[in-house]
Amino acid sequence: MRAMKSFFRFALLALVLLVVALISALTAMRFAIHGREVAVPSVIGKTPAEGRSIAEQSGLQIAVERQYYSASVPEGRILSQLPPAGTEVRRGWQVRVAESLGPQRVEIPNILGQSERAAELNIRRRGLDLGTVAQMEMPGTAADLVLSQSPPPNASGVSAPKISLLVAEAEQPQAFVMPNFIGQPLGSVTLALQDAKLRIGTVTQAGQPTTPVISANTPSPPPVPVPLPSPASIVVSQNPAPGQKIVTGAAVDFEVKQ
Secondary structure, eight states: OHHHHHHHHHHHHHHHHHHHHHHHHHHHHHHHHHHTEEEOOOOTTSOHHHHHHHHHHTTOEEEEEEEEOOSSSOTTSEEEEESOTTOEEETTOEEEEEEEOOSOOSOOOOOTTSBHHHHHHHHHHTTOEEEEEEEEEOTTSOTTBEEEEESOTTOOSOSSSEEEEEEEEOOOOOEEEOOOOTTSBHHHHHHHHHHTTOEEEEEEETTOOOOOOOOTTSOOOOOOOOOOOOTTOEEEEEESOTTOEEETTOEEEEEEEO
16 A cells, blocks of 8 residues: 555656646747747838848848839838838848839830830830730730730829730630531531631542552553532531531531432
8 A cells, every 4th residue: 555655656746747847848948939039120211231231130131022113212212111110020030121212203105006025125225124914815906916004104103113014915716616517418517617617628428439459460440430529418427526626717527428
């Protein structure tokens, strides 16, 4: 009985020591984590070089990611920062900033109707940057022409020195599923293809005899006349096959029988 009590007393003591060790480890880890955190300093209004020096004193980095026009912040000064000042971050964290270009002094050119390449050259020649380029199919409009721009021509109060474009995309041929013409007269099939803006390709007769092999000593047989397909000929096969995708203007080949 005494041995049992000693065992339980030893187990309880070991459990208490284990709990104390876990609490101590968690506390040390918490202090270690918080010991590596710093408050982000304010670098707004500083030059990127000044901001970088201030950030490095706190173990942080500076990255200039954007440039914007500003009527209130002088050119070459930091306009905004992320994370904002006072935020607790780990050492080595990167602070992203935007640099001011000063008031807008560049006129936004009119590049509507120009090719994408010509528009890009016009944009960069004025010291501006090309933004996003989206494409849209516009029937009746030549491909690669600028349909719209943002900011619009001669815009004022522009925030960023970028012009985004909407460019006409080459018109894609209409695609649809190939219908089944097998068993139909060639005449009605021809009219259906014309309505669908398709073309009749090669039309051959089913069961047309193949050319026999003739030796040098065998006289050539007289040619066998092959009947021409008529509008009443019945389609027995087609290429492309029914159910396949086909585009406007494609040719369809048929095999028919009288």
